[in-house]
Structures are given as C-alpha cells and as structure tokens.
Amino acid sequence: GAALLLAGCGSGQIGDTGNGQTDPNNKNLALITGMRGEPFYVSMECAAQQEASAQGYQLNAQAPEKFEQAEQSQILGGIVSTKPGAVIIAPTDDKALAAPLQQAKSNGIQVVEVDTALEDRSISVTSLSSDNYAGGQLAAQTLAQLVGDKPGSVLALNTKAGTSTTDARAKGFEEEIAKHPNLKLLPTQYTENEAATAAQIVSATLAANPDLVGVFGTNLNTGEGAATALFNASKSGQVQLVGFDASPKQVDDLRNGRVQALIAQNPGKIGQEGVKRAIAAIKGQPVERETKTEMIAITKDNIDQQAQYFYKAHC
Numbered sequence: 331g332a333a334l335l336l337a338g339c340g341s342g343q344i345g346d347t348g349n350g351q352t353d354p355n356n357k358n359l360a361l362i363t364g365m366r367g368e369p370f371y372v373s374m375e376c377a378a379q380q381e382a383s384a385q386g387y388q389l390n391a392q393a394p395e396k397f398e399q400a401e402q403s404q405i406l407g408g409i410v411s412t413k414p415g416a417v418i419i420a421p422t423d424d425k426a427l428a429a430p431l432q433q434a435k436s437n438g439i440q441v442v443e444v445d446t447a448l449e450d451r452s453i454s455v456t457s458l459s460s461d462n463y464a465g466g467q468l469a470a471q472t473l474a475q476l477v478g479d480k481p482g483s484v485l486a487l488n489t490k491a492g493t494s495t496t497d498a499r500a501k502g503f504e505e506e507i508a509k510h511p512n513l514k515l516l517p518t519q520y521t522e523n524e525a526a527t528a529a530q531i532v533s534a535t536l537a538a539n540p541d542l543v544g545v546f547g548t549n550l551n552t553g554e555g556a557a558t559a560l561f562n563a564s565k566s567g568q569v570q571l572v573g574f575d576a577s578p579k580q581v582d583d584l585r586n587g588r589v590q591a592l593i594a595q596n597p598g599k600i601g602q603e604g605v606k607r608a609i610a611a612i613k614g615q616p617v618e619r620e621t622k623t624e625m626i627a628i629t630k631d632n633i634d635q636q637a638q639y640f641y642k643a644h645c
C-alpha cells in the first residue's frame with residue numbers, strides 16, 4: 331500500500347492537477363451533504379445556495395440517497411474531477427471518507443467540513459458543527475427533568491457507528507445520565523439511521539423493560555421512528571422522548587405530545603458559514619479551524635418562540 335502511494339505521488343494520478351494549489355479565482359463550490367431530501371440537510375443547502383449566489387459563486391449540491399459512505403465517496407470522486415475550488419462536505423463516516431478527501435485536497439480543492447467530521451483533523455481547513463457532545467448532555471438533562479424522580483430505565487438510540495455527530499451525542503448523553511442515580515442506562519443501540527429500525531428497537535425495549543421511562547433519539551430519523559413506536563404502544567407521554575433535530579414531523583410530534591423535547595440545531599447557519607469559509611479558503615485567507623454553532627432545547631412550553639429553529643422540507 332505505502333509503496334504504491336509513494337509511486338503515485340505527484341505523477342499524474344487520475345484527476346490530479348499536478349501542483350495541489352487552489353486557484354484563488356475559482357468560483358465553483360461543491361456541497362455534499364449526508365443524505366438527499368432530509369430536512370436538516372435541506373435547510374443547510376438552502377442557506378448555502380443563498381450565500382453562494384450572493385457572493386457570485388456557483389454551488390453544485392449533491393447527496394447520496396441514503397446516509398451511506400460508499401455512495402457519498404462515489405459522488406465525491408465525480409466532483410473532484412470537475413475541480414471546484416472547495417468541497418463543503420458532511421462526511422458520512424469519520425474514517426472511510428479520509429482517503430477520498432485527502433485526494434481532493436491533493437488536487438488543490440479546499441475541504442470544509444460541515445456537521446460531521448473526519449477523525450483526522452489534518453485534511454479539512456475548517457469544521458463547523460453543533461457542539462454535539464454538549465447536545466447529548468443537554469438531551470440527558472432535559473430527559474432527567476421530564477422524568478423527575480421516577481426510577482426506571484433509559485435508552486439512547488445512536489445511528490451508525492462512525493458518525494462523528496451522533497457518536498458524540500450518545501457519549502454526552504451517557505455521561506450525563508450517569509449523574510442521575512434514579513435512571514438506569516440500557517446499552518445504546520444502533521438504528522443505521524432508519525426510522526423503521528428505531529421503531530423496532532423501541533418496541534422490543536418496551537417489551538423487555540417495562541420500567542422504561544425515557545428514550546433519546548440522537549437524530550431526526552431515529553427520533554421519528556421512536557415516536558411512532560411509543561405512539562403505537564400507547565406510551566406517548568408516559569415514556570418521555572427527547573429527540574434531536576427539528577424536522578416538520580418532529581415539530582408536529584412535539585405539538586401533539588408524541589415527543590416531549592427536541593434539541594434543535596442551526597443547519598442554515600452551518601451552511602451559510604460553510605460557504606463563507608470555503609470562499610475565504612479559496613482566496614487564501616485565514617479561517618477559524620473549528621466553530622461550534624448553537625443548539626436549543628425546544629419543549630411544548632417554548633415552542634411558539636422557537637420557530638426560527640424549525641427545519642425546512644424545501645427552500
């Protein structure tokens with residue numbers, strides 16, 4: 331492996347520009363989100379498009395059909411061959427996307443991470459996301475407050491192992507729940523980012539643990555699936571459900587009592603800032619290495635004041 335890599339170095343690999351330099355006048359940007367048509371990424375993309383056109387840049391936005399690294403890598407490969415000045419990307423796996431993104435970088439393409447990030451911090455020029463660990467802690471505090479002193483079991487639903495954001499949320503949640511002795515944390519389970527899988531896991535957990543008092547869904551699909559399962563078991567409002575994100579369905583579920591709290595992110599801000607950073611990086615200007623955008627806990631009590639945090643299903 332190593333010898334092959336060395337042999338290929340600087341000697342005209344596919345798509346190689348030869349010098350690894352970014353043309354400061356390149357006006358083409360690419361945005362690769364984690365999944366097509368999903369409101370978190372739709373909100374990010376709408377804001378990114380707006381910022382790009384305001385600054386006179388073209389933004390080519392693409393996404394895999396599912397939150398899936400193989401398809402995302404393929405899309406990235408296609409985009410690298412079009413030589414944009416920067417690729418703004420939400421990597422769907424914190425390791426698998428490292429090699430193709432390193433390849434992009436070697437081709438003179440600035441890499442900007444939005445939402446998710448690689449474990450290897452040396453490839454991107456900047457990373458923008460919520461403070462996901464803190465978001466998990468906030469979810470645990472919110473859940474503990476909703477449950478009160480009642481003793482019982484609590485379940486966290488993660489998505490896919492290797493997703494930087496939801497891994498950090500699950501960790502923050504687990505470490506914070508440990509501070510509440512009345513709450514017994516069940517082993518965290520993975521939904522593969524499928525609502526139906528989340529629903530199955532919640533149904534099975536209810537059957538096996540009649541003392542279940544709380545569930546945390548670490549992202550949109552996972553929380554939506556958990557809400558469905560609790561509703562079908564007539565447990566809405568008895569088992570407290572804290573979700574992450576604020577899709578139209580999640581907001582409806584909060585209003586109609588199928589969900590008790592949502593930790594909302596600001597995907598529009600991430601998309602807009604991502605474009606600004608990408609443009610600055612193309613021009614060779616300094617950019618902040620890492621920035622955390624705000625989150626907020628939305629409950630029935632404050633929902634009417636938080637409409638600016640609701641995600642969009644389309645621009």
Ligand code: T6T
Pocket residue numbers: 364368370371445446493495496548549550551574575595
């Ligand atoms: O929660 C967001 C995002 O932050 C996460 O990285 C992946 O899932 C979402 O896109 C929601 O589906």
